[in-house]
Amino acid sequence: MRPFLLHLRSTPLRWALPALFLLDIALILSRDSYWHGLWGDTGATGQIPALYLGMFSAGAAAWTASLRERPEVLEPLSAMPRSQQRAELPRMLALVFIVLVPYLTGQAVAFCFTAPSWPPGFIQYLGYVLLGLAAILLACGWGWLVGRLLPSRWGPLAGVFGWVLVTIAFDTDLVVVSGPAREQPGLLLIAVRVVAATLLLGACLWLPLGRERMLRAALPGAAAVVALAATAGASGIDVVAPRHGTDDPICVKGRTTVCLWPEEEKYRAMAERVLARTEGLPPALAMPDKVHSLGLVRMGDRWVGDFDLDSGSEWALADGVTRAISAETFAACRRGGWEKYNKANDQSVLALERWLEKRLAGGGEPEYTESGMSESQSKAVEDGKSIADKPAAEQERWASDTVRTVLEKYCG
Template sequence: MTAVMLWTEVRRSPLRWWLPVLIALDVAMLFGRSTWWIGVWPEASAAAQLPAYFFGMVLGGGAAWTAGRVHRAGIAEQLAAAARLRWPAELLLLSSTLIYGLVAYAPGVMIAAVVSAPHAGPGFLWLSYLGIGVCLVVLSASAGHLAGKLWSSRFVPPIAVAICLFGQTVLRPVRFYVLSGHVQVEIAATAFATRFAFALVMAVLAVTIPARAVHRDTRGTPAGVLRPLAAVTVMAGLVMIAMAGPLQVTRAAPSQPLCSAAKPRVCLWPEEGRYVGLVSAMAARLAALPGGGLKLPETFYEAGLRDPAIPDAAADFRLLEGGVSVPSFLSSAVLNSTLPVCDVPAANSEKFTHEAFRLDAYLQVRSYGTAEALGSGGGPPGVDMREIADVAHRPERVQAQWVSDRLAAIRRAGENCRDR
């Protein structure tokens, strides 16, 4: 009987008309920002959960409109005075809303898995990220349901949407979503547990608080204190979430990183195996410059694989946005090994910095193969990018001489220079 009643609520819910919109939002946000997450399981998992933030706002508004039908029908007082308990019917109503929310959430998760599987290494989508998305769906639906039940105004649905947007955007310590799932971090167990518990509490409040809790109760019945009690509960839950700490915490480095066989080696987190060839090619282009002017590290490490206390670990590369950022980190590592240690007089400081900037820009362009490595900013300040692009396309011996000239200029600008 309960299943039949639930199916009835699902069929009559106004969200049935909005389901295509929710699914479209889910898929659009999955691919709308970028696709560099494809093939890296933690990144794909984070990308799959993020759309819940966007369509969750619409879901909250729909839940408010659905729950407010008793006010529009003018039967709120009759239902409040009825002998039968109201919460089972409210549970069915909220459940129907959650079904639509989870159905809209599922396509993005499945698509993220399908498009990542051909490129990714061992493993699968991380349940912790997907679970955060489910918590956000439950929270959005429950908050909207409660608002629609307690307030009869037709403006409640858009207000519920605005509150969801404002709260999740501004209140960073209590966010229920992450923007990225880079391999160096993971979901903290305590932070997840508090958010999961808070979402369940909101669902319980949405189901159990009667609609007449907003009306003055002169008889002193429990209904008269439910609203302030619920407010205290919500505030206490938010405080506990904030006290639980950040949603993402640093992961322990793997005991066996994924390293290339070629020299110089590059070592990455195992989840980012699809990028081994890309980064190895960048390192190889730097190593191929003749003349011995550049001193490359024996191994380039991805950030997080080494102890931060190691002096040169700060230059370890990060795979941001599909590897476009890697050349800047590789350049920094090469410069740290190549540039001499000098005392630079104040009068020569500008010259010293300018030559180092020119060399830095060149190394980025050479490692990546094009000037796109420098992004839309066009390279370091004061560097003539036309010159850098011209040098990077000259014969190898000409490029080697240009690098040698830059290093000589840096030594001339300094005093007491010595190799590292």
């Protein structure tokens, strides 16, 4: 413990701690508050800073590891009675401490936003905490190995850019940006990744001091390469998998029924508001039996749904209910009616859907931006949204006339 504390008090990296704390907390608090009350998104939000902490870890580890290659440092260290591993371990622990404390503090801050309501899904939170931990440990091991292989002026830069390449350019889930209820982090697989990253750090302790010796060392070098390969293999395994439905969804009943994941208990009140707005819709609009959150329904070999609440948007729920109502209302058009409709370049249904979406969302402007639309489609969207601002009787008359016209003209 004493050598560790001595290294912690003497390393220049300790001055980065306040900046790392501020960065971690700022990244968490600057996100929209939709994740409050959702364990999966809480853990994922607290884990996002691991991307930037990993970059710092890789560079700092490479810099720390390369300090021992100087002759005036290398020769006295080689003559010391203590083993190399005992001499290196306190330096490595000090580095890991400096990068993990801000990360775990950030996760604790995120925890405090969701813990008071204690929703279902705490295992999801633990999975994402471990996911970020594994990424940081892997970054430390990667940087340490790079620092031993490259000169001190290039090692930190190569460590940082190498880590950016691994986490961004390649398709890995070392760091994720959200933790929706329809996805489950595998605790066992993530634990294997943490163990593999720890073993890589342990293998780095056996690397010879000095770059010249490192390049000539066969056995320690091979061990480090094997450890790195094992860690890369563990990191390449998908540890966040889609969930396949649930036997106990939360279903809110109204003119239709909205079914949510148990972990989405927070959105029950939102579903009730949207369903309350369906009460005044004209009879021409047919109601589906149920609408489901994404991943709750199996269709063929896929698990699907009508809406996703990844960003906690009421517009997303309104859009899902709108599309389900539209599909039920124009069910007769499935037998060739849509071909006639599309050939005529008619945009009546699009206008109707945008009117209905805005009405179910409670008015205002959409929480998304539409792009890639033709001029006729853009006009239909604006016309539909403008109808939602008119008196209720006029809205219902327009909606009923639109439904009747489409059904008679194309789907009769």
